[in-house]
Amino acid sequence: MSRYRNVTILVAILFVQVLGLAVQVKRRSGADESTRIIRLWTVSAVTPLEKALVWCQNGLGSIWNNYVYLRGVRQENRELKFEIERLRLEQVRLSDDAQQARRLQALLSFKETYIAKTVAAQVIGSSGSEQSRSVYIDKGTSAGVDKDMAVITADGLVGRVLRAYGSSAQVLLINDQSSGVGVILDKSRLQGVIKGTASGEVVLEKVMTDEQVTPGERIVTSGGDLIFPKGVTVGTVMKVTPGADLFLNIRVKPSANLSRLEEVLVITKKEDRAPAVAETNSVRAVDILTQRLPSVPDKPPAAVSQPPAPVTPAPTPKVLIALPKPRSEAGVNNSAASSAAATAMKPATGHKPAAADKPASEQPAKLAAGKPAGRVASKPVVAAPGSSAVPSKPGPSQPGTAEDIPH
Amino acid sequence: MPITYTSQEQVEVYRFSAPAAILIPLVALFLQAFLPLRLHFFSLFDLPLLVVIFFAVARRSQVSGLVTGSLIGLLQDSLTHQPIGIYGIANTVVGFGASSLGAKLDVENVGARFLVTLFFYAVHEVVYFTVARGLVKLTLQWSWGHEIGGALINAATAAVLFTLLDRFKQRA
Incomplete structure (x- = not known):
C-alpha cells in the first residue's frame, strides 16, 4: 500500500480540485461567494506590495518630471495656450448645438x-x-x-x-x-x-x-x-x-x-x-474676442456694492423652445462652455462667473437666498464698440425656461 | 534502493527555511501580477510555474512537490477571474512530475534545468488547456508559435533563476 501512497495522494488532490471546479462551474453565479475567502487572502497578500511599489514609482516619476526633466516645457506651454484659445472659441460654437438638442430632449420628456x-x-x-x-x-x-x-x-x-x-x-x-x-x-x-x-x-x-x-x-x-x-x-x-x-x-x-x-x-x-435647459447669458465667439480689446475700466467699488436690484424677468417669451435659434442668438448651456466663456469675460467685467453656469438642479438654493441669478448680467457690461453686451436673461429656474414647458 | 541515473552516487535532497518557502512563491506571484503592466512582454513568463519546478526538483519528494504545486497553483488561480483550480491542477501535475524526475535524474546543471523546464512547461500548458476546455468550457486558442516561444523563454529564465534560488537551499 505504501508503494502507491504518493500516487494515491496525487489522485486525491486532483480529485478534490476537479470537484471544486465542477461545483464552481455548476453554480456560476454563486461561485464568486464560495471562493471569496481564498481570493481575499491572495489579494490581501499581493496588493499591498503592489500599492507600495506603484507609490514609489509615481513619487520618483513625479520628482523627475516636475523638477528635473523640464526640457521644452515653455514651448509646450505656449502651444497649449494657443490650443486653449482655439478650443474656447470652438466650445462656444458647439454649445449652441448642445443647447438646441437639450431643448428638443426636454420637449420630448427625454431622460x-x-x-x-x-x-x-x-x-x-x-x-x-x-x-x-x-x-x-x-x-x-x-x-x-x-x-x-x-x-x-x-x-x-x-x-x-x-x-x-x-x-x-x-x-x-x-x-x-x-x-x-x-x-x-x-x-x-x-x-x-x-x-x-x-x-x-x-x-x-x-x-x-x-x-x-x-x-x-x-x-x-x-x-x-x-x-x-x-x-x-x-x-x-x-x-x-x-x-x-x-x-x-x-x-x-x-x-x-x-x-x-x-x-x-x-x-x-x-x-x-431630464436634460437641464439652463437659459444662460448669450455669449458668442465675437463677445469673447471683444472682451480682450481695450475697454473702459470698471466702475468704482462703491457703485458695485450697492444692493442689487430685484431681478425682474424681462418680458421674455413664456416658451423658449419654439424654433431653433440662429447661431448668433442662441444661448450657452454647456456648463464647461459657459464657465470658459465666463472666465474669458472675467478681466473686463471684474465679476465672478454667474451662477447660471451650473445645471438647473443646482440653482434653486442660490435663488432662494435672494441672489440674483444673472449677477453678471445685472451689471452693465462694458464692451468695445461693435460688440454685443451680454443681455440680461432669466436664470434657469425662472419663468420662461424649459422647466415650465407643459409636456 | 531506487535506481538513480545521476552523475553522483547519491542524489542530494534539499530543504528550505520557512521564510524562503513562503516568500519565494509570494514574490513570484507578485512579480507575475505586477510586471506585465509595465513590461507587456512579461506576460509570456510564468514565474510561479518555475518556482514549482525548482522546489519540486530540489526537494525530490513527490508529496512535497504536488502539495507545493497545488498551493501555488491555487493562489495563481485566485488572482484571475476564472474558477479556482485550473492552474491548481496543472501545477499539481507538474510538481509531482518534476519531483519524480528530480529523484531519478541529476538536474543540477544548467543544460538539464533548461530541458526539464522546457518539458514541464509543455506539460503544464497541455494540462491547463485540457482542464480549461474540457471542464470549464473556456474558449482558448492554441498557438504553436506562442507556446514554443513561451517554453524557450521560460526555460532560459529558469536556467538563470534557479542559480539565484540555489542560495536558499539547505542540505537536508
Whole structure:
C-alpha cells in the first residue's frame, strides 16, 4: 500500500480540485461567494506590495518630471495656450448645438443617464495570466467602489468592476472573452455587443451581414446593458469581414490603451434625469474676442456694492423652445462652455462667473437666498464698440425656461 | 534502493527555511501580477510555474512537490477571474512530475534545468488547456508559435533563476 501512497495522494488532490471546479462551474453565479475567502487572502497578500511599489514609482516619476526633466516645457506651454484659445472659441460654437438638442430632449420628456460621481483609481496589478484579462485598482468598497460599476479613462471605456474588496477591486477589461458591452455605432446607429477574444482582441458581434459598416466608424456604449452609461467611447471599427453565419466579423480598436493602463475612473453613481435647459447669458465667439480689446475700466467699488436690484424677468417669451435659434442668438448651456466663456469675460467685467453656469438642479438654493441669478448680467457690461453686451436673461429656474414647458 | 541515473552516487535532497518557502512563491506571484503592466512582454513568463519546478526538483519528494504545486497553483488561480483550480491542477501535475524526475535524474546543471523546464512547461500548458476546455468550457486558442516561444523563454529564465534560488537551499 505504501508503494502507491504518493500516487494515491496525487489522485486525491486532483480529485478534490476537479470537484471544486465542477461545483464552481455548476453554480456560476454563486461561485464568486464560495471562493471569496481564498481570493481575499491572495489579494490581501499581493496588493499591498503592489500599492507600495506603484507609490514609489509615481513619487520618483513625479520628482523627475516636475523638477528635473523640464526640457521644452515653455514651448509646450505656449502651444497649449494657443490650443486653449482655439478650443474656447470652438466650445462656444458647439454649445449652441448642445443647447438646441437639450431643448428638443426636454420637449420630448427625454431622460438621460448622467455620470454623477466618479472615483479616480490607480491600476496596481494584473491577473498575471494571459487567459484572464483583468487588472486590480487601488480603490475598493471603502472608497465607494462596488461590483458592476463601469470603469473608464479619458480615452474611452476600460471595463467593469468584477469584484470589490476593502481597499482594492478587480476590473474585467473589455477585451476579456467573458466580458460583454452593449454598443451602438455612432453614424449608422446599428446596435451590437462588444466582446473580447481568446487572443485579446475586441470584436463587435450581432451585426447582420446585410448592414453597412465602414472601418473608422466610432463605437459608443448604448446603455442597454444597464452597467455602462450611454455614449462612452469604446473604440473604432478596424476591419469588417463577412462571417460564416448571418453576422459580420468586425474587429474593433479600443479607444483606451488596455495594455498600458495607469489611472482610471470608476463611475460610482449614475443619475437618470431630464436634460437641464439652463437659459444662460448669450455669449458668442465675437463677445469673447471683444472682451480682450481695450475697454473702459470698471466702475468704482462703491457703485458695485450697492444692493442689487430685484431681478425682474424681462418680458421674455413664456416658451423658449419654439424654433431653433440662429447661431448668433442662441444661448450657452454647456456648463464647461459657459464657465470658459465666463472666465474669458472675467478681466473686463471684474465679476465672478454667474451662477447660471451650473445645471438647473443646482440653482434653486442660490435663488432662494435672494441672489440674483444673472449677477453678471445685472451689471452693465462694458464692451468695445461693435460688440454685443451680454443681455440680461432669466436664470434657469425662472419663468420662461424649459422647466415650465407643459409636456 | 531506487535506481538513480545521476552523475553522483547519491542524489542530494534539499530543504528550505520557512521564510524562503513562503516568500519565494509570494514574490513570484507578485512579480507575475505586477510586471506585465509595465513590461507587456512579461506576460509570456510564468514565474510561479518555475518556482514549482525548482522546489519540486530540489526537494525530490513527490508529496512535497504536488502539495507545493497545488498551493501555488491555487493562489495563481485566485488572482484571475476564472474558477479556482485550473492552474491548481496543472501545477499539481507538474510538481509531482518534476519531483519524480528530480529523484531519478541529476538536474543540477544548467543544460538539464533548461530541458526539464522546457518539458514541464509543455506539460503544464497541455494540462491547463485540457482542464480549461474540457471542464470549464473556456474558449482558448492554441498557438504553436506562442507556446514554443513561451517554453524557450521560460526555460532560459529558469536556467538563470534557479542559480539565484540555489542560495536558499539547505542540505537536508
